[in-house]
Amino acid sequence: MTLHPDCRHFRGDLPCRPNKTHGYVCEGCPAYAPVSSRVLIIKLGAIGDVIRTTPLLRRLRQERPNCYITWLTHTPAILPQHEVDEILKFDFASALQLQAREFEVVINLDKEKEACALLNTIPAKEKFGYALRSYDGVAWPQNELAEHKFLTGLFDQVSQANTKPYVQEIFELCGFDFRSEEYVFDTHEDKGYDWSQLPAVGLRIGLNTGCGDRWTTRLWSDEKWISLITQLQQAGYSPVLLGGEAxxxxxxxxxxxxxxxxxxxxxxxxxxxxxxxxxxxxxxVTMAMHISIALRKPTILMNNIFNPYEFDLYGRGQIVQPNRECVCFYRGTCKLGTSCMEDLPAEKVFAAVQATLPIPAAVR
Structure with missing residues (x-):
């Protein structure tokens, strides 16, 4: 019997989708899609970091037509199902089977020891990113391409002097030049959610009011949010509050x-x-920021403790920062007692909204 184990649909343990859907067998199958190379991306990280790694998918598809992409992560649900051939949740079973496979390319973008150890132990013709140094168990650049991104994570002075966005850094880490490739993301528009309670009149301005519990120096006070909301409403915008349980x-x-x-x-x-x-x-700077950029929404980003060059808004939106210079780079608590976010006026954020998304004259 004819078999095509090089087909992207081939499972080995179960019937493939074309067989279940149409009854096709390998011989003469019109859905036969031979795989030219196999690529593994290891990006475990936070949801936002996984989202902002997805532009790599566009370049990999361009540079390696017909490649089969496997992605290992803590958060499989956030990845675009239609663009990643195989999405694996990081656990013992996934790590075990990956170590028994061979890839043309393995990319590890995390410095966690378990991610670095996998780069060491998975057979591949080319490896990029971070490996585990065998004699002391620390993360280390796999090659010189990873050195720039490696050093920005070691020293605050180097990180503060960096002028490259994160996406450009990871592209260069993989040997690519960055050409402003957009995120790859699922809008879930096909789910048919009912949003009839949203304002039907006026430009909707989503206000994501939280930032997680790790970097609380980013938080803006209720008074500032109330002032911004009032200014938006008076100008004819329709503010919509966003956030999670917290x-x-x-x-x-x-x-x-x-x-x-x-x-x-x-x-x-x-x-x-x-x-x-x-x-x-x-x-x-939080998960909602990454989602907003991925959805190609004009984004007004309030930033204080991070290097603003790290974030690429793709020409849609503005980064606004406090009037007082922040002295708490990558710190979760303010050295001065009161976060400099209190020195970011609501008027400044409102002006950024107006400049980014002015209300059409016809509806004023």
Missing amino acids: EAPRNQQLRAATGATYLGTFPLPQFINLMHQMDAVVTQ
Whole structure:
């Protein structure tokens, strides 16, 4: 019997999808799609970091037509199912079977020891990123391409002097020049979510009011949010409060104080689609920022403790920073007691919204 084990649909342990759907067998199969090379991406990391790694998919598809891409991560649900051939959740079973396979290319973008150890132990013709140094167990550049990104993570002075966006850094780490490739992302528009409670009039400005619990120096006070919401409403915009469970109490208070729209919390796919309904998004450096950029929304990014060059808004939006220079680079607590975010006026953020997404004269 004819078999095509080089086909991207071939499973080995189960019937392939063309067989289940159409009854095709390998001989004469019209869905036969031979794989030219196999690529593994190891990006475990936080959801936002996984999202902002997806531009690599575009370049890999271009440079290696018909390649089969496997991605190992902690958060499989965030990856675009239609663009990644095989998505694996990081666990013992996944690591075990990957170590028994061979790839043309393995890319490890994480410095966690378990990720670096996998780069060491998985057979591949080419390896990029970070490996585990055998004699002391520390992360180390696999080759000189990874040195720039490696050093920015070691010394604050080097990180602060860096002028390359994260996406450019990881492209160069893989031996590519960055050509402003966009994120690859699923809007979940096909799910048919009902957003009839959203404002039907006025440009919708999503306001992501939280930033997680690791870098609380990024938080903006309720008073500032209320001032921004009021200015947006008076100008004719329709503010919509966004956030997860941690932001729910704050968003309920802001809704009570201003009348701004707040629909509650949602599972991640639905939250992504809610953000897709926005005309622009105001956010801190957090997961919502990455989602906003991935959805190609005009993004007004409020930043204080991070290097602003790290973030590429793709020409859509602005980065706004406090009027006082931040002295707490990558710190979760403020050395001065009061975060410099209190020196970011609501008027400055409002002006960035107006400049990024002006209200058409016809609806003023």
